[in-house]
Amino acid sequence: MNSHYNTKQRKILIDCFENMDKKHFRASDVLEYLEKENSNIGKSTVYRQLENMVSEGILNKYIIDINTPACFEYEGKSRHEDMLFHLKCEKCGKLIHLHCHEIDDFQKHLYTNHHFKLNPKRTVFYGICEECEKKNK
Structure with a gap:
């Protein structure tokens, strides 16, 4: 280091x-x-x-x-200690922070049933952001 x-x-x-x-x-x-x-x-x-x-x-x-x-x-002066996932828009490429405690149940399921622990800082979900979705309509 x-x-x-x-x-x-x-x-x-x-x-x-x-x-x-x-x-x-x-x-x-x-x-x-x-x-x-x-x-x-x-x-x-x-x-x-x-x-x-x-x-x-x-x-x-x-x-x-x-x-x-x-x-x-x-990271600045305050580092993320909480769960922090990311959303990636497949249209515009925007990367969005996802602070959502609903995902806790999913993480628990993965660990309990599949013996797999997610790294929230390295997990990205792909889809279409709200702005790009509006443009498509």
């Missing part, structure tokens, strides 16, 4: 995560944001720092499928 250094570049990246208007973002979103802010952090440094911050638990990384770039989520 990489040691934690409070470098200028790291601070710029943390500021970027805190100021972006997206809950989930890709490396390309970070690079675009940094370009608008006239930051001189290189592409390889951004990718390396993202992976370091995932290892340190500062960022969550979601790999949805092989055709979609990895998606990151900044």
